[in-house]
Amino acid sequence: MKDFETDILIIGSGISGLSAALKLAEKKYKITIVTREKRPEITNTYWAQGGIIYSPKDHNDQEDLINDIAKASAFTSNPEAARILSTISADIIDEVLIHKSHTDFAKDAEGELLFTKEAAHSRDRIIYNGDMTGKAIQISLLNLLADSTKFPNVTFLTSHTAIDLITPNHHGVTITQRYEENQVLGAYILDQKNTEVRKVLAKFTILATGGIGALYLHHSNAEGARGDGHAMAHRAGAFVSNMEFIQFHPTTFYNRSSHRRFLISEAVRGEGGRLINSKGEAFMKKYHPDAELAPRDVVSRAILEEMIAKKDDCVYLDITDKSEEYLKSRFPTIYAYCLENKVDMSKEPIPVVPAAHYTCGGVKTDLKGKTNLKGLYAVGEVACTGLHGANRLASTSLLEGLTWGYIAAENILPEINTIQSYGLDRIKDWNQGHEDVDLALITQDQMTLKQTMWNYVGLSRSKNRLARARAMFLELEDEISKFYKNAQLHDELIGLRNGVEVAFMVLNASLRNKQSVGCFYLKD
Numbered sequence: 001m002k003d004f005e006t007d008i009l010i011i012g013s014g015i016s017g018l019s020a021a022l023k024l025a026e027k028k029y030k031i032t033i034v035t036r037e038k039r040p041e042i043t044n045t046y047w048a049q050g051g052i053i054y055s056p057k058d059h060n061d062q063e064d065l066i067n068d069i070a071k072a073s074a075f076t077s078n079p080e081a082a083r084i085l086s087t088i089s090a091d092i093i094d095e096v097l098i099h100k101s102h103t104d105f106a107k108d109a110e111g112e113l114l115f116t117k118e119a120a121h122s123r124d125r126i127i128y129n130g131d132m133t134g135k136a137i138q139i140s141l142l143n144l145l146a147d148s149t150k151f152p153n154v155t156f157l158t159s160h161t162a163i164d165l166i167t168p169n170h171h172g173v174t175i176t177q178r179y180e181e182n183q184v185l186g187a188y189i190l191d192q193k194n195t196e197v198r199k200v201l202a203k204f205t206i207l208a209t210g211g212i213g214a215l216y217l218h219h220s221n222a223e224g225a226r227g228d229g230h231a232m233a234h235r236a237g238a239f240v241s242n243m244e245f246i247q248f249h250p251t252t253f254y255n256r257s258s259h260r261r262f263l264i265s266e267a268v269r270g271e272g273g274r275l276i277n278s279k280g281e282a283f284m285k286k287y288h289p290d291a292e293l294a295p296r297d298v299v300s301r302a303i304l305e306e307m308i309a310k311k312d313d314c315v316y317l318d319i320t321d322k323s324e325e326y327l328k329s330r331f332p333t334i335y336a337y338c339l340e341n342k343v344d345m346s347k348e349p350i351p352v353v354p355a356a357h358y359t360c361g362g363v364k365t366d367l368k369g370k371t372n373l374k375g376l377y378a379v380g381e382v383a384c385t386g387l388h389g390a391n392r393l394a395s396t397s398l399l400e401g402l403t404w405g406y407i408a409a410e411n412i413l414p415e416i417n418t419i420q421s422y423g424l425d426r427i428k429d430w431n432q433g434h435e436d437v438d439l440a441l442i443t444q445d446q447m448t449l450k451q452t453m454w455n456y457v458g459l460s461r462s463k464n465r466l467a468r469a470r471a472m473f474l475e476l477e478d479e480i481s482k483f484y485k486n487a488q489l490h491d492e493l494i495g496l497r498n499g500v501e502v503a504f505m506v507l508n509a510s511l512r513n514k515q516s517v518g519c520f521y522l523k524d
Contacts, residue, residue, distance in 0.1 A: 002198055003424050006032040006155075007416060009186050009202035011162045011229065014043035015134075015398055016380025017208030018141040019096060019405030021154060025145065027413060031154045032200065033145075034189055036161040036224055036491055041138050044210045044222050044381065045398065048134025049265035049333070050118055051126035052398040054093050055086065062086040064122050072120040072295050072393035074518045078386025084367060085387060085396070089403045096402065101140040105129055118270045118394035119293040126395045131265050131331040134398060159192040161491045162228060163430070165205065165236040165376065171428050182237055183374035185422050188430050190489050197430035197489065203419040204375055204412050207233060208405065211359030211381040212246070212506070215499050217454035219356040220249050220263045226495045227502030229382040233363045234501065238371045241384045242361025243502075244509035247392050247519045248459050249357035250299035251275075253350065254314035255341060261355045262337050264317060266394050268350075269293060271330065273319035275303065276349060278312045297391050297519040300354040304459055307353070316349035354459060358397060360388040360519065361509070369408030375419075377412070379404040390518020433486040442492045445476055449499050457503070461510055462523040469507055476500050 007029040010017045017033060025031050033040070055061040065086040069077050097103040105127045106114040115124040129136035145154050164170075166185045168177040186201040209229030213221030234240055251268070252261035269275075269292040274282050287302035288294035294302075303315050319327065324346035327335050331345075338345045362384035369377040369385075380401035387400055456469035477500050484497055516522050 002196065003200070004198070005201045005421060005424065006030045007202065008032070008204050008206065008412065009034065009200055010206045010208055011187065012043070012208030012210060012380070012382070013037075013040040013142075013156070014045035014208060014210060014380060014401060015137055015141065016401030016405040017206065018138075018145060019402045020206050020208065020379060020409040021145055022096065022100070022141065023406055023409035024412065025151045025154050028153055029416065032157060032202070033154065034157045034160050034162055034187075036159070036192070036228075038159050040156050040158055041142055042222055042224070043138060044225055045134045045401065046138045047220065047222060047263065048398055049131045049263050050267045051116060051128030051133045051395050052093070052137070052402070053125055053395050054090055054113070054115075054127045055125050056090045059125070061123065061125055065125065068120060068122050069387070069393045069396065073389030073391050076389030076518060078389065081367060081385040081387040084407075085399060085403055089399050092403055092406050096406065097137060097140070101137075101144045103129070103137050103140040105136070116267055116270055118266045119290070119299070120295045120393055128267065130329075131267065131333045137398060157189065160198075161190040161192060161494050162209075162232060163188040163190055163197065163489065163494055165232045166199070166201065166427055167236050167373070168422075168426070170236070173426055173428055177426070181374060184236060184376035185427065187232070190491065190494065192491055195488065197432055199424060199427060199429065201422055201424055201427065203416055204377065206408060207363060207376065207378040207382050208380050208401075209382045211362075212502050213356040213359065214260070215449060215453050215503060216356035216458065217450040218252070218261055218353065220252050220261055221357070223260060226499050228495065228498045229378065230363060230505065231498035231501040233371065233376065233378065234505070236373060236376070238373050238376060238378075239364040240362065240505055241364040242386070242390070242509070243505040244513050244520045245360035245388070245390050245518055246356055246506065247296055247358040247360055248300040248354040250296055250303055250354050251317055251352040252355040253337065253341065254353045261353070264334060264350055264352055265331070266296070268317060268319055268331060268334065271319065272321065273317050275299070276316050276318050277306050277310050278315070279310070295391055296394070297521070300459055300519075301521060303352070303354055314351040314353045317352045318349035319345060320347060320349065322346070356458075358392050360384075360390065360392050368411040369404050370411070377408040379408050390520055433488055435483065435486045435488060437487050437490045437493055439490070439492060442490075442496055445479065445496055446492070446499070448472065449476060449496070449503060453503060453506070457506055457510060460521050460523055466507060466510055469503075473500055473503050473507065477504075
């Protein structure tokens with residue numbers, strides 16, 4: 001299989017892409033799901049620990065949830081997006097996760113769902129599977145869609161990297177195609193194993209590529225969360241919004257061995273964990289009346305301040321008042337990881353530091369997931385409906401992906417039969433370069449990018465830091481542009497090119513915003 005056409009091309013295999021895929025596959029349309037990973041489960045969804053908000057109508061919780069989303073965002077969120085989430089998401093969980101994919105959530109002895117609470121929530125409304133909720137959701141949806149007896153119309157292309165979105169304006173074979181309506185017709189996809197580029201045309205393309213956390217030196221994301229979707233959409237002419245709002249998770253396990261840091265779920269604090277400094281002093285009351293359950297941006301900056309004041313590399317999360325049996329049951333993955341790293345969380349506090357965690361902004365869409373480009377939808381963390389505003393409420397991420405994946409699919413269904421095939425012969429073949437790529441140089445450039453993002457475009461920003469970042473990014477951009485066009489494509493090269501483009505988005509949005517709000521903090 002080389003070039004081909006499909007009904008719907010979905011780039012990304014996390015909860016938002018799979019939610020859309022399921023809804024569309026049930027109507028017998030041909031679905032192609034692309035992921036750069038060798039295994040489709042390797043996504044940000046898979047690593048999500050805490051839980052997913054579930055507020056059935058009989059809980060009378062809709063208005064409270066809207067208010068909590070607004071409060072966590074410092075009253076910058078889109079109330080209409082929050083209303084949609086609070087109104088229809090429970091029904092989608094019922095349909096997709098409980099009745100179709102049979103995701104396993106924690107239940108009591110009577111078989112009723114258990115609920116927990118996380119920071120900035122006014123009540124217990126989060127369902128979970130221990131500390132591996134995302135994994136449970138991811139695997140259950142993948143197992144359902146990978147069943148060829150039910151869905152022979154679904155194809156997974158693993159180890160395939162999307163390079164660029166196809167538009168007639170940029171990629172048509174004739175000059176007159178430049179005058180056509182700007183629309184997305186699919187994407188050029190790199191087959192990593194064969195180093196061949198495939199031209200894939202689709203009636204609709206759905207970006208579900210996740211966030212940009214992996215552009216930071218310390219992050220909690222899958223390494224593929226490097227902004228590929230943001231960059232491709234931007235080059236095609238899509239609008240982006242709110243890119244300065246990068247949420248840092250306050251508590252990730254502190255060690256020196258990797259850039260991807262293991263998440264210590266907010267649920268640990270929700271279940272009573274206290275943050276203490278190296279002297280054993282609880283400090284969060286100094287920074288916010290809600291202490292450990294304050295919004296994430298507040299907790300992250302408080303930890304950073306405490307580390308600076310005490311000249312420490314980390315702080316500590318203490319939940320030793322809970323029994324070993326309870327911790328093993330409630331947080332099995334976290335307990336095991338800590339033990340592997342010589343920390344018994346039932347007997348000693350866990351060393352933690354903040355890390356880049358979630359991208360609140362993204363490719364701008366309407367409330368149906370539509371971008372400004374015909375034929376292109378964006379869902380989940382890559383998208384921006386304004387739901388999170390300047391800061392995301394805990395456990396809304398999985399719910400947002402599930403909900404807007406479903407909404408986008410619903411919106412596509414009435415239109416898809418009206419779309420005619422564009423024709424592969426009307427789109428240029430990819431012009432593949434042949435110069436060898438020096439992966440050592442790419443790795444060095446990636447490290448420069450990560451360190452610059454962490455040091456100058458991180459938790460705390462200033463005019464001087466942003467000016468330094470701009471100089472670094474301009475140098476990187478110049479180096480990459482010199483060899484990209486003639487280089488033989490490689491996944492890491494594509495990621496580096498996209499990463500620098502997205503870094504500029506965050507930088508420029510940071511320079512435009514003169515107001516410290518939510519997870520954006522400008523020192524001067």
